[in-house]
Amino acid sequence: MTSDPLTSPYRGRLLIGGAWVDADDGGTLERWSPAHDKLVAVYAQAGVADAQRAIAAAREAFDRGPWPHMKGADRARVLRQVADAILARKSELALMESLENGKPLAQSAAEIEAAADLWQYAATLARNLHGDSYNTLGENTLGVVLREPIGVVSIITPWNFPFLIVSQKLPFALAAGCTTVVKPAEVTSGTTVMLGEILVQAGMPAGAVNILVGRGSVVGEVLVGHPDVDMLSFTGSTAVGKQAVATSARTLKKVSMELGGKNPQIIFPDCDWEAALDATVFGIYFNAGQCCNSGSRVLVHESIAERFVAHVVERSKQVQVGDPLQPGVQVGAITTDKQLDTILSHIEAARAAGATIALGGSRMARTGMFVEPTVVTGVTPDMAIAKEEVFGPVLSVLTFKTLDEAIALANGTLYGLSAAVWSRDFSTCLAAARRIKAGTVWLNTFLEGHAELPFGGFRESGIGRELGRFATEDYTETKTVHMHLGERTEWWLPR
Ligand code: NAD
Numbered sequence: 204m205t206s207d208p209l210t211s212p213y214r215g216r217l218l219i220g221g222a223w224v225d226a227d228d229g230g231t232l233e234r235w236s237p238a239h240d241k242l243v244a245v246y247a248q249a250g251v252a253d254a255q256r257a258i259a260a261a262r263e264a265f266d267r268g269p270w271p272h273m274k275g276a277d278r279a280r281v282l283r284q285v286a287d288a289i290l291a292r293k294s295e296l297a298l299m300e301s302l303e304n305g306k307p308l309a310q311s312a313a314e315i316e317a318a319a320d321l322w323q324y325a326a327t328l329a330r331n332l333h334g335d336s337y338n339t340l341g342e343n344t345l346g347v348v349l350r351e352p353i354g355v356v357s358i359i360t361p362w363n364f365p366f367l368i369v370s371q372k373l374p375f376a377l378a379a380g381c382t383t384v385v386k387p388a389e390v391t392s393g394t395t396v397m398l399g400e401i402l403v404q405a406g407m408p409a410g411a412v413n414i415l416v417g418r419g420s421v422v423g424e425v426l427v428g429h430p431d432v433d434m435l436s437f438t439g440s441t442a443v444g445k446q447a448v449a450t451s452a453r454t455l456k457k458v459s460m461e462l463g464g465k466n467p468q469i470i471f472p473d474c475d476w477e478a479a480l481d482a483t484v485f486g487i488y489f490n491a492g493q494c495c496n497s498g499s500r501v502l503v504h505e506s507i508a509e510r511f512v513a514h515v516v517e518r519s520k521q522v523q524v525g526d527p528l529q530p531g532v533q534v535g536a537i538t539t540d541k542q543l544d545t546i547l548s549h550i551e552a553a554r555a556a557g558a559t560i561a562l563g564g565s566r567m568a569r570t571g572m573f574v575e576p577t578v579v580t581g582v583t584p585d586m587a588i589a590k591e592e593v594f595g596p597v598l599s600v601l602t603f604k605t606l607d608e609a610i611a612l613a614n615g616t617l618y619g620l621s622a623a624v625w626s627r628d629f630s631t632c633l634a635a636a637r638r639i640k641a642g643t644v645w646l647n648t649f650l651e652g653h654a655e656l657p658f659g660g661f662r663e664s665g666i667g668r669e670l671g672r673f674a675t676e677d678y679t680e681t682k683t684v685h686m687h688l689g690e691r692t693e694w695w696l697p698r
Pocket residue numbers: 359360361362363364368386387388389417418419420422423424427438439440441443444446447460461462463464494495496592594620659660664665
């Protein structure tokens with residue numbers, strides 16, 4: 204990117220078979236900044252024919268190209284080079300992310316750095332991917348278990364952390380030796396297309412990574428259903444995820460699904476008060492609440508609820524909402540108009556169900572799509588606001604009397620992505636952690652992540668895990684090589 208997209212929109216094309224191309228039908232797609240209401244990018248918009256060509260290119264690159272057969276050390280070198288190039292282009296990438304997503308620039312920059320770390324980590328795994336051997340099966344037998352790249356992987360990502368999420372998938376699939384077709388969310392395609400530029404410069408073989416900007420209902424459907432795709436790695440909503448699993452089942456693909464959440468933070472009376480308050484506010488307003496991991500429910504012990512909530516409301520008033528390009532802003536714009544409608548209708552439904560809007564509750568009167576930090580009290584477990592993902596800066600407050608009641612509330616949704624427990628008593632923390640049905644439980648902290656720690660959801664929050672030392676294994680098939688040594692020892696026919 205050579206110019207500022209606020210003055211001259213970024214132009215992106217499709218990456219298919221190592222070449223940057225326009226869409227077969229000449230279609231294009233525009234992106235307008237949700238915070239400034241300005242045109243910031245124009246892309247070639249892929250259709251079905253482009254998706255089919257991209258899958259064919261990935262298939263060819265897997266079946267006949269060099270990438271799956273390269274040494275782990277050589278793949279690792281390319282991944283490290285990509286990590287370095289990401290850091291070298293950090294400010295460009297961050298600006299694009301902020302303009303398309305609406306998040307504050309400093310948070311975009313932190314996201315780009317975290318993503319570069321994932322490329323570095325995947326490089327270490329590329330050299331450590333290995334199978335197993337069994338020398339315990341008797342004198343005449345040796346068993347070797349091979350890990351082979353699974354093949355062509357479709358990678359479909361959402362708009363809330365576009366660059367981080369593609370980096371939770373792509374480098375690990377590549378480390379394993381797979382080839383890929385990547386489809387970012389159509390509203391935040393910029394940084395993924397720029398990643399394509401970086402990959403080409405790093406010498407990625409033609410067809411190993413193909414990138415399609417396009418609609419989920421068109422391009423996504425092809426990537427999910429095509430018989431030449433071996434695996435689907437999807438992050439997005441539970442509703443679309445279920446549909447994608449159903450479609451992919453027609454060709455029995457392996458799936459890795461990272462879906463929605465309705466994550467509780469449980470506050471006990473003996474918590475570190477200031478830390479719990481700060482994490483409650485951070486947990487719901489970070490990324491304007493548009494995180495799968497948002498702490499969108501706070502479950503507070505009855506004895507401290509009134510005081511705790513009063514403090515949450517006070518802190519919420521201090522949160523700086525505004526232009527994501529201005530320093531000091533903590534919460535930017537809502538990313539899409541559809542999401543804005545979803546958030547406002549959830550708030551209205553809560554009000555109609557008898558909950559109290561203790562703070563906020565409205566769209567802010569200014570250019571762009573901004574929602575006030577919102578606190579909803581008087582929430583009961585049967586209300587939709589207590590169970591459904593809002594994906595906005597809207598905190599639901601519920602209360603409990605006992606640990607059992609807190610666990611029942613925490614587990615009382617169909618999701619199971621993450622949770623937090625706040626208590627100075629580690630027995631309380633661990634008792635809760637062992638009973639909460641969630642892929643991540645934070646104790647006295649919230650929303651922290653490390654490449655070493657697996658991430659994913661129980662129940663309707665997903666299938667499989669990303670990150671951690673087994674992250675590359677997910678992108679492999681297991682093959683048993685069963686060897687007989689020496690003369691045949693057991694005869695089928697009498698001799
Ligand atoms: P979404 O489900 O609307 O879209 C996700 C992706 O799927 C996009 O690229 C979209 O174009 C594509 N898509 C849409 N229809 C499709 C179809 N029929 N076939 C194939 N692909 C299709 O989600 P979103 O609104 O972009 O993102 C928000 C959701 O993502 C939230 O529910 C959030 O919780 C979830 N999320 C989960 C995680 C996680 O790791 N668990 C992380 C981030 C976001």
